[in-house]
Amino acid sequence: MSLKKEIDDFHKNIKYQLPKQSISTLQDHKFQIGTSNVGNRRNMVKVKAFHYALLSSKRSKHGTLFRSDEIIWEDIEQNQYYFEKELIEFALLCLYLTNIPLGECIVKRVGKKDIVVVRIQEIMVEQLTNTQQEFVRYEIQKHSIRRGITFGADLELMLKNEKSKKFMNADILTSNEFGFDQAIAVNNHQVFHPIVEIRPKPAVTMVELHMNLLTLYQQFESQAAKYQLSAITDPNPIGRFFLGGHLHFGNIPFTFQHVRLLDQFVTIPFALVERNPSVLRRQSYGRLGSVRENDFQGFEYRVLPTWYQHIPSCLPLLLWVEYLLKNSEEITTRLIDQKFIKAYYNQEKGEKLFDQWVNENRDMLMEDLGKSLFDDYISYLKNL
Incomplete structure (x- = not known):
């Protein structure tokens, strides 16, 4: 052939x-x-x-x-x-x-x-x-080789002292599962790492990943309160620093189709309801299709802003992502409508535009399970 x-x-x-x-x-x-x-x-x-x-x-x-x-x-x-x-x-x-x-x-x-x-x-x-x-x-x-997909994440945030209102060095709370990003700041000849990363253990299902995230969330909030620190989760809290909510996938084909599914069915609707979006992040680190190969025979999806603050309620998001990737060969993608691309990069949003996206995309799902998880994700987004 x-x-x-x-x-x-x-x-x-x-x-x-x-x-x-x-x-x-x-x-x-x-x-x-x-x-x-x-x-x-x-x-x-x-x-x-x-x-x-x-x-x-x-x-x-x-x-x-x-x-x-x-x-x-x-x-x-x-x-x-x-x-x-x-x-x-x-x-x-x-x-x-x-x-x-x-x-x-x-x-x-x-x-x-x-x-x-x-x-x-x-x-x-x-x-x-x-x-x-x-x-x-x-x-x-x-x-063509089928293996069990693994799921992971790293969620970025910054810490602010509640009394002084100053951003804090990320290493104050770091451990094996609380790390810091490579971004640095220099003050008085000292190097600071202002961005904290929440790094849950990899999981074989999104339910397991969510449980791992919840455990870390509770630990982190407890430690932050102990030191009188607040978690800052704006996608662009200050200057050149941007906060993402990255998803990691292992043992999965790294193709345009898999990334398109996430852009089309996860990020676009998320962006249409995001409360405090950052145009600067969407036009740089958060462009549609922003991905990176990882060391686990898969890839890291880097488009979403941080969703650390939504960890307690984010299971519908995670289950929807899991369904899309496990059923990627059953779902046909299409060109993303120009109005949604424009809305994404120009921070346009609103209930009417969101409803248009829902109506145009729900019928692309054939299975009842897919439609049910789609509806759960839409309900989750409406409550953000």
């Missing part, structure tokens, strides 16, 4: 049949579109991938003395810089948002923070090397 036929069959099996979108689609998600002539050409990365599986990643170099305008590409391999890791994730996100499961994307850093999309295109099987073609086959075969 040809590799193209294998890929087509694979996409039919996982119900991934979305049409390719143009590069201009990325502007709806607050991306900048540019050219390789903008800024330093050495800060470019070129990624070739099948879904989230990297087929190659290359960095740009200056051309020779006589061809200074020439772009030379070299393999990144293992010795990548931190900013290159960020650019690779950014390029994969671009391929996801334009529905190009086998494609190539070039992105570049401009200045200290901005990232520009230079080029994105679909690639044909014939353009792959023999090694890359075999790797794609390996990925397809790997996804």
Whole structure:
């Protein structure tokens, strides 16, 4: 069987049949579109991938003395810089948002923070090397192996002293399951970790994960009260610090279809009722499709803002996510309506828009169990 036929069959099996979108689609998600002539050409990365599986990643170099305008590409391999890791994730996100499961994307850093999309295109099987073609086959075969999914989470928050109203160093309450994020702040030559992470033990069901979360929630609240600290859960409490509610999945295929299900059926309705959303977070760390491969043969879904404050009542959210991922091959995704994408990035919400989303998406579920869990999730959101 040809590799193209294998890929087509694979996409039919996982119900991934979305049409390719143009590069201009990325502007709806607050991306900048540019050219390789903008800024330093050495800060470019070129990624070739099948879904989230990297087929190659290359960095740009200056051309020779006589061809200074020439772009030379070299393999990144293992010795990548931190900013290159960020650019690779950014390029994969671009391929996801334009529905190009086998494609190539070039992105570049401009200045200290901005990232520009230079080029994105679909690639044909014939353009792959023999090694890359075999790797794609390996990925397809790997996804056919069924194993028990594991579930985890890390929920971010910040601590504020109730008397002084100052943010506190996260290590005041850290333990094996209370850690801190990599984000740092420096004050009087001292390094602080302002973001706390709640890290429950992995579980084989969402009911078990919820029980683990509840235990940690109660422990954390008790310790915070002891030190007269308050948990701050705004998605962007101050400056450059953003708080997410990340979900972790192990032993699960890492495909565009699985991420699309979470974007379409979890995040969009959540965003339409979120009380204190952050435009800055949604346009950066919280963009739709923001994911990262993990060490447990799965991925981390990083789009949701922190939901630490909702832990006691969040079981409907967790059960809904579990159903979506365990039934991913039975649910057909579609392009997210433009009005919901616009609402997401511009903080638009309201009962009318929320009801429109419910009416347009409930009928996509065929099983009674799915509809029941969908309804439970909607009731949960209405009570946030």
